[in-house]
Amino acid sequence: MLEQIMAFVPFAGVVAAVVGILWAAHWLLIGRQAELGNERKFSRQLIMLGLTILGLLASVLALPINDSSRNQLIGLVGIVISGMLAFSSTTIISNLMAGILLRITKPFRVGDFIRIGDHFGRVTERGLFDTEIQTETRELIALPNTYCISNPVAATLSSGTIISATLSLGYDLDHVRIERLLEEAASTCGLREPFVHIMELGNFSVTYRVSGFLDEPKRLISVRSTLYGCVLDALHGQGIEILSPAYMNQRQVGAETPVIPSNVAMTTPKQTDASPEDIAFDKADKAEKLENRKQRLGQEIERLETLLKEDLEEEKKKAAKEDLEQTKQQLKELDEKVDPVQE
Structure with missing residues (x-):
């Protein structure tokens, strides 16, 4: 009996050592920095996963049993791990693999504006299992990495983006004049190289889209709003109603009464230190x-x-080492x- 108990002493020592190492590693990597974001925890969590698997194998190898039983136990552990992977493949493992794939393909980086499905915002963290974005209303949304992989991702380049506005006008208006006014509106709100496309010739109206290049994507939302205001000012300032011939109103308005504001104040981009973004x-x-x-x-x-x-001089090499x-x-x-x- 005493011999059997003594045979388990090395195993208990190994288990205690494994638990101590895992606890110390967790404290060093994650525990003492609990407020780390998911992006910075990613590599540390992968290290902990590897250490846990190695600790489990070390504990099995330290068991005081014969080689045949040990091999059977290792096989059983492998079956259990395989079963866990199989049952959780649609959730945990799939999100984990999707997170690794996102880091390999790099479809976006932290700070980018992205649109995934019905969600739009800026990336704040790229975690082990999810990607966090911040929306226009300052909400934080955690999207599973599998969702990011299975849905098309539209990312705004940090070098600049295209801002657009679409509107419909009647066939009685000269399209050359409309295009010129829309290009002037885009230039007024600070967009570079503005251009206009005729998108559709509908049954009752013509659909135009004015676009321009924005150098600072961080101002995307406020500049888009400014563009809409400049388009209104440019057209209303020339007495052009932004109405299709299908427009109906229950009020009795004379033909000579325009449906535009009585006083048109031209929109100018706001020059402030802070912006809604x-x-x-x-x-x-x-x-x-x-x-x-x-x-x-x-x-x-x-x-x-x-x-x-x-091959550097000694002083330059010393300075480079210090730097x-x-x-x-x-x-x-x-x-x-x-x-x-x-x-």
Whole structure:
């Protein structure tokens, strides 16, 4: 009896060591930084998953049983893990694999405007199982990664985007004149290289779409609103009613009475330090700045490491080493401090 108990002592020691290592690893990677976002937890969670599987295998190998029984037990563990993967493949594992695929294909990055299905907003986090976006109303929506993979993703490029407005006008208006006025409206609201397309010749009206290039996608929502106002001002200022011939109104209005405001005040883009996007997408903006800063530090580290491989003078090599250590420390501080997005 005593011999059997003593045979389990090494196994108990191994289990205790595995539990201690996993607990310490969890505390170092995740526990002491509980407010880390999903984006920054991704690699740490993958490490914990690998350590847990290795700990389980080590515990099985330490069991005081013969090789035949140990092999059977390892096979049983493999069957259990396979069963878990099979039963959870439509949820946990599928989201995990989708998250890895999103990092490989990189259809969007933190801070981008994206549209997935009926959801539109800026990306704030790319997590292990979901992607978080911030909407125009400052709401945070967590989209499962499988949803992001199975639905088309439209991402706005950080280098600029096209802003458009669509409206219908009657056949009695000269399309050349309308196109000129719409291009002037797009230029007034700050869009570059404006252009107009005739989208449809309907039964009762002509559909126009005016577009222009926006250099700062972060102002997408406010500039689109300004474009609508400039289109109204440009057409109403020339006495053009934005009505199709199918328009009906129950009021008795004479033919000589135009259906436009009596006083037309031209819209001018607001020049203010703050914009609606600064309020609506505050978390996405902070997340993008953090990501860009980490990327710049990573590029600087690569540059310094390449420089150190060259044949340099002793003083220059020493200065490069000091700069490299400082840059690595800055990057480490960004990874370890409380997530500034939550501040």
